[in-house]
Amino acid sequence: MTSVVGREIARPITPHSILVAQLQQTLKLAQENNIPVEILDSLRQGVQLAAGLDPYLDDYTTPESSALTALAQKTSIEDWSKRFSDGETVRQLEQEMLSGHLEGQTLKMFVHITKAKRILEVGMFTGYSALAMAEALPSDGQLIGCEVDPYVAQFAQACFQESPHGSKIVVEVAPALETLHKLAARKESFDLIFIDADKKEYVKYFQTILDSNLLTPDGLICVDNTLLQGQVYLPPEQRTANGEAIAQFNRIVAADPRVEQVLLPIRDGITLIRRVV
Numbered sequence: 001m002t003s004v005v006g007r008e009i010a011r012p013i014t015p016h017s018i019l020v021a022q023l024q025q026t027l028k029l030a031q032e033n034n035i036p037v038e039i040l041d042s043l044r045q046g047v048q049l050a051a052g053l054d055p056y057l058d059d060y061t062t063p064e065s066s067a068l069t070a071l072a073q074k075t076s077i078e079d080w081s082k083r084f085s086d087g088e089t090v091r092q093l094e095q096e097m098l099s100g101h102l103e104g105q106t107l108k109m110f111v112h113i114t115k116a117k118r119i120l121e122v123g124m125f126t127g128y129s130a131l132a133m134a135e136a137l138p139s140d141g142q143l144i145g146c147e148v149d150p151y152v153a154q155f156a157q158a159c160f161q162e163s164p165h166g167s168k169i170v171v172e173v174a175p176a177l178e179t180l181h182k183l184a185a186r187k188e189s190f191d192l193i194f195i196d197a198d199k200k201e202y203v204k205y206f207q208t209i210l211d212s213n214l215l216t217p218d219g220l221i222c223v224d225n226t227l228l229q230g231q232v233y234l235p236p237e238q239r240t241a242n243g244e245a246i247a248q249f250n251r252i253v254a255a256d257p258r259v260e261q262v263l264l265p266i267r268d269g270i271t272l273i274r275r276v277v
């Protein structure tokens with residue numbers, strides 16, 4: 001489990017972990033008040049069922065490599081707020097951005113299943129998902145990672161050097177849309193594309209990828225955070241700007257006749273998209 005190593009425990013940022021925290025708070029309130037024992041028992045069972053899921057998924061998913069554990073640990077002890085206030089990062093980054101064990105192993109499995117040789121990652125942060133996917137690439141495979149922040153790109157590259165798979169990763173430091181257009185102009189294409197950068201630009205990434213043939217004919221697009229903490233199905237007035245952007249992205253993908261998609265409730269939601277026409 002990568003979310004609890006290091007200096008600080010990551011705050012809940014998935015619909016399920018937010019639900020667990022909410023249920024635990026409700027149970028605490030119920031215990032402090034004069035609640036009938038049947039209601040308390042029922043609530044306790046609900047908390048047990050919900051709180052046991054994520055640790056169980058972690059326990060029965062293949063462990064991450066030692067290089068990934070080290071990367072996650074290094075990410076969790078970094079003082080991201082200070083890096084931002086000191087002007088070292090161009091935006092406020094946070095350890096919760098790192099996808100982690102379950103999602104990393106899921107992506108790695110997709111690379112094995114699709115036999116991808118060329119991967120594009122849009123939004124790399126400290127490189128956890130990039131390295132997880134690179135571990136599944138053949139020795140002549142390549143992953144291009146798009147990252148806008150030079151500090152975190154360098155942080156990731158230092159971690160890649162500690163892994164025998166790091167040499168498969170090439171980092172492009174620039175706004176992702178610029179990199180997508182540059183790659184399209186060079187007629188490059190990818191078997192697997194992982195989208196995980198600016199939520200407000202997801203629609204543009206998706207449309208650029210399809211319109212510019214950046215995806216190979218049998219290629220797979222994986223999109224992260226498509227549940228956005230549950231905001232996409234909560235009442236619209238409870239959505240942040242990112243929640244609204246993802247709700248709109250999901251509607252646009254669902255209405256696009258060029259693709260078929262499935263939204264998996266893994267972590268904060270991963271949508272798999274393939275081109276059909």
Ligand SMILES: C[S@@+](CC[C@H](N)C(=O)[O-])C[C@H]1O[C@@H](n2cnc3c(N)ncnc32)[C@H](O)[C@@H]1O
Binds near residue numbers: 091100122129130174
């Ligand atoms: C959620 S994090 C990526 C997490 C990473 N994929 C992982 O699984 O550990 C998003 C990253 O996208 C980067 N980003 C945000 N907007 C971007 C843009 N327009 N172009 C490139 N990178 C961007 C951020 O700097 C951040 O590092």
